[in-house]
Amino acid sequence: MQTSVSIKDLSLNFGSVKVLEHLNLDIAKGEFIVLLGPSGCGKSTLLNCIAGLLDVSDGQIFINGKNVTWEEPKDRGIGMVFQSYALYPQMSVERNLSFGLRVAGMPKAEIDQRVKRASEILQIEPLLNRKPANLSGGQRQRVAIGRALVRDVDVFLFDEPLSNLDAKLRSDLRVEIKRLHQRLKNTMIYVTHDQIEALTLADRIAIMKNGVIQQLADPHTIYNKPVNLYVAGFVGSPSMNFIEGTLNGPTFTAADGTAIPVGTYDFVGATSGSTKAILGVRPEHIFVGEAAADMPFKTEAEIEIVEPMGSETLAWTTVAGVSVTFRCSSDIDIHAGDKIQVGFDIARGSLFDAGTEERL
Amino acid sequence: MSQTATMTGPAPDTHTKVESGPRGPRPKPFFTPQKIIIYSILVFFTLYFLFPLYVMLVTSFKTMPEIRFGNIFALPSQISFDAWVKAWTSACTGLTCEGLAPGFWNSVKITIPSTIVSIFIAAVNGYALVNWRFKGSEIFFSILIFGSFIPYQVMLYPLVMITRELGIFGTLQAVILIHTIFGMPILTLLFRNYFASLPQELFKAARVDGAGFWRIFFEIMLPMSLPIFVVALILQVTGIWNDFLFGVVFAGTQNLPMTVQLNNIVNSAQGTPEYNVNMAATVLTGLVPLIIYFVSGKLFVRGVAAGAVKG
Amino acid sequence: MADTAVDTGRGAGNTGRRGFLRKTFLHNVPAKIAALPMMATVLVVFIGCTIWTVYYSFTNSRLLPSGDFIGFEQYERLFGTSRWNVSVWNLVTYGAMSLVFTLGFGFLLAVLMDQKIRFESAFRTIMLYPFALSFIVTGLVWQWIMNPTLGLQGTMRNLGWESFTFDWIANPRMVLFALLIAGLWQGVGFCMVLMLAGLRGVDEEIWKAARVDGIPTWRTYISVVIPMMRGVLVTAVVLIGSGIVRLYDLVVALTNGGPGISSEVPAKYVYNYMFGAGNIGQGLAAATMMLLTVLIIMVPWAYLEFGGKGRRS
Numbered sequence: 016m017q018t019s020v021s022i023k024d025l026s027l028n029f030g031s032v033k034v035l036e037h038l039n040l041d042i043a044k045g046e047f048i049v050l051l052g053p054s055g056c057g058k059s060t061l062l063n064c065i066a067g068l069l070d071v072s073d074g075q076i077f078i079n080g081k082n083v084t085w086e087e088p089k090d091r092g093i094g095m096v097f098q099s100y101a102l103y104p105q106m107s108v109e110r111n112l113s114f115g116l117r118v119a120g121m122p123k124a125e126i127d128q129r130v131k132r133a134s135e136i137l138q139i140e141p142l143l144n145r146k147p148a149n150l151s152g153g154q155r156q157r158v159a160i161g162r163a164l165v166r167d168v169d170v171f172l173f174d175e176p177l178s179n180l181d182a183k184l185r186s187d188l189r190v191e192i193k194r195l196h197q198r199l200k201n202t203m204i205y206v207t208h209d210q211i212e213a214l215t216l217a218d219r220i221a222i223m224k225n226g227v228i229q230q231l232a233d234p235h236t237i238y239n240k241p242v243n244l245y246v247a248g249f250v251g252s253p254s255m256n257f258i259e260g261t262l263n264g265p266t267f268t269a270a271d272g273t274a275i276p277v278g279t280y281d282f283v284g285a286t287s288g289s290t291k292a293i294l295g296v297r298p299e300h301i302f303v304g305e306a307a308a309d310m311p312f313k314t315e316a317e318i319e320i321v322e323p324m325g326s327e328t329l330a331w332t333t334v335a336g337v338s339v340t341f342r343c344s345s346d347i348d349i350h351a352g353d354k355i356q357v358g359f360d361i362a363r364g365s366l367f368d369a370g371t372e373e374r375l
Numbered sequence: 376m377s378q379t380a381t382m383t384g385p386a387p388d389t390h391t392k393v394e395s396g397p398r399g400p401r402p403k404p405f406f407t408p409q410k411i412i413i414y415s416i417l418v419f420f421t422l423y424f425l426f427p428l429y430v431m432l433v434t435s436f437k438t439m440p441e442i443r444f445g446n447i448f449a450l451p452s453q454i455s456f457d458a459w460v461k462a463w464t465s466a467c468t469g470l471t472c473e474g475l476a477p478g479f480w481n482s483v484k485i486t487i488p489s490t491i492v493s494i495f496i497a498a499v500n501g502y503a504l505v506n507w508r509f510k511g512s513e514i515f516f517s518i519l520i521f522g523s524f525i526p527y528q529v530m531l532y533p534l535v536m537i538t539r540e541l542g543i544f545g546t547l548q549a550v551i552l553i554h555t556i557f558g559m560p561i562l563t564l565l566f567r568n569y570f571a572s573l574p575q576e577l578f579k580a581a582r583v584d585g586a587g588f589w590r591i592f593f594e595i596m597l598p599m600s601l602p603i604f605v606v607a608l609i610l611q612v613t614g615i616w617n618d619f620l621f622g623v624v625f626a627g628t629q630n631l632p633m634t635v636q637l638n639n640i641v642n643s644a645q646g647t648p649e650y651n652v653n654m655a656a657t658v659l660t661g662l663v664p665l666i667i668y669f670v671s672g673k674l675f676v677r678g679v680a681a682g683a684v685k686g
Numbered sequence: 687m688a689d690t691a692v693d694t695g696r697g698a699g700n701t702g703r704r705g706f707l708r709k710t711f712l713h714n715v716p717a718k719i720a721a722l723p724m725m726a727t728v729l730v731v732f733i734g735c736t737i738w739t740v741y742y743s744f745t746n747s748r749l750l751p752s753g754d755f756i757g758f759e760q761y762e763r764l765f766g767t768s769r770w771n772v773s774v775w776n777l778v779t780y781g782a783m784s785l786v787f788t789l790g791f792g793f794l795l796a797v798l799m800d801q802k803i804r805f806e807s808a809f810r811t812i813m814l815y816p817f818a819l820s821f822i823v824t825g826l827v828w829q830w831i832m833n834p835t836l837g838l839q840g841t842m843r844n845l846g847w848e849s850f851t852f853d854w855i856a857n858p859r860m861v862l863f864a865l866l867i868a869g870l871w872q873g874v875g876f877c878m879v880l881m882l883a884g885l886r887g888v889d890e891e892i893w894k895a896a897r898v899d900g901i902p903t904w905r906t907y908i909s910v911v912i913p914m915m916r917g918v919l920v921t922a923v924v925l926i927g928s929g930i931v932r933l934y935d936l937v938v939a940l941t942n943g944g945p946g947i948s949s950e951v952p953a954k955y956v957y958n959y960m961f962g963a964g965n966i967g968q969g970l971a972a973a974t975m976m977l978l979t980v981l982i983i984m985v986p987w988a989y990l991e992f993g994g995k996g997r998r999s
Contacts, residue, residue: 023394068898072399074398075396084396084399085402088900090900095895097894097895099889106910114909115900115901118900119900162895162899416794421813424875431827445841447831509721518728519724519727519732521732521988526953528972531956532970556731559727563724588717617820618820619934620934637823638938642939665815665819667818
């Protein structure tokens, strides 16, 4: 597959602070990549480097096979959408869209045509004569996307574009962006700290921490086969349950002595002898009542707290001496104080080396 | 950790895949024409701004024969403090020849009480305007702000008559009153905006606890307003110290502040002008605000900007 | 009326007049007492004194205010006095130049300071320090620098540049420029600080967006940033403008109105007639004209700024 954006050995330092370190990333044409991580992990910095808004300290950036490391942002063939929308406040929507093209000296007919197309795609035609101050947050963000659209570029960069919107609008615009991607088939690089956005939008997610990509994979792999403890804990809400213990052959022994069979687990590599390990299992992979009967590991547990969420129910209990959350259908009638059977299959869980925190 | 990134391609610490062509930071020559222009303009203005300070200091350390030699740039051949001593103790202000010292102490006597009174009243105003609004309070405030743009000359004569009626014309009290009046708009604005930025829940909680107007002011609001007090202090001390008009009109001949005395030394002196004494006196008068300026640094900027940025 | 929400419970029982009195005078008593100085200042000084001045400007008050109305006679005399006309003309000329150059240089310097330069805080400290000094100090320093025989001109001539001329302070046609140099020295730094605050207030992402759009820096300043700084610009104009109208100390210290009457300004005219010449009526008429000038500047501004409150968000 053709590479659209290629980042080779990229480093960025602010003085002695290393923000990005020897970072490599290849993005295929038409791919939707999400850079996900907590604030300060370097994801926005990486995006700004790709855009050319920040000078890199070392390494190279290729866009469409062209080395753009020293190019100005406007010459890189990118369009960018910002968190604060960054619309020019004193210009109408139409002028916001066309300003860059007019400065570049493009013929008026072509400008009009591009503005028309972009406003059609984004359904902002009725807004063209308004000023940004008279637009809602969602409308502003559409205009901001439109400004990237009229540039007619191959690569779209999104820097937390939905963070300033309320929850309802956010999920609406999320779908719109996905629809836009399906229609335009551009390469899109999207920075967010919201894992739902990442999981729903991405072809591949790059999870970042301290300027290093922890895992780059499709959402399903990220969610089900996290490559290390950090990724496992970061993705998923409520987050994965972790049980510390020792791994010895086919058995995991928790700190309180509970033995959990791990024979069904698909190990990444061979393990030998006895290893300090951490067992992780997602709340929805813990089964209760009769469903737990078939599980390789099951135990009796007392429900401590029940949180009905409408479509499902969250419950807290203690398994192997550790507080554990599980998720079950809201049809199951459970109450605090109930003693029920809970169980899970490690095949759907994860095991991590307690020392290196890598997946076993 | 390094393993995790291998999915993206080569091991991170090998540079094998890096291709030829531009790499790393954009080359940035230290001297670009743009930078040369920027720094030239800045340096030109810096010289413009520093030149008077340099001239003031250099002249004040020279002797009169050296000044008559006629080189304003030259450093003093020998540093002489005579001009400073004379400016402080015996320069003639027209009527008397006691130097600037009396003027300095007059300015101190004017500045300290004026600053305290004006800031206190403005703080109470700001507090009442934010937390204890009453019918018409906003109208009073609007007129107060609008009034700050009325030229002083318009209100000058009636104020002379009022202070005369009160029997304080030509005394320190009169100057203090006038500074309190004309400092009120900007200070009230400052405090009002500051108090408005404090969480209202704090005030409400105190009221629920049964505290009244003054108790909340002294026990809750004041302890939280140190930053704005410092800004107000800087604003008022420099403003009042630098005042000329109110001092000359209201203070009376016994209490003329330093700026007035300085102007008298330089502009109404008899005989041959002693430029070194003039400049020493000028530096001495500028010293108090300059010290405040250099010590307070960013707070001074905040003070002058706070006066400008409306809420 | 403002307190209806609070008082509805009790209000029902109150009969008209007493309820009204209660609401108007007894509500919030400590706050009203505390605000007495402010009310007194507003009513007595800003409103009372201003009205008094306007009123007595129509009388023939000389050493003391008197009640003899003479209509517009003081104003006729005022505009028949060459000293006043020179003052007004000086203020207009100086004001226009001062406004343009203070804003221009202030903005230029702010833009330069915003280019990620080294020693930014040192530059700022140097540019702003004159603003901390009094006009008297400013005026006297520049008076010395511009001294024709021993100041800059004399020095240059002594150094061999015989034709060097910098005698603006003694030249009736150039004296306003002498005032301007001193005035700019004092005020440009402040304007720069204001403008810089305005520039720094512009969202950084706007700059990024403009770079991605390929807008040149100078074009971004003109088309995007300056329109965004409208608030700061208006504030700066109002502050510089009200400073210009008040111009007094600087003239007293630098030129004392001279040579002759060539650098007189209205504020000085008012002072001289009130306290020097003992012609109060004339001084009050001049002061009223100053008030009128300020109103002409302020009313449209206040209307624009506060008239349509809904627009600003």
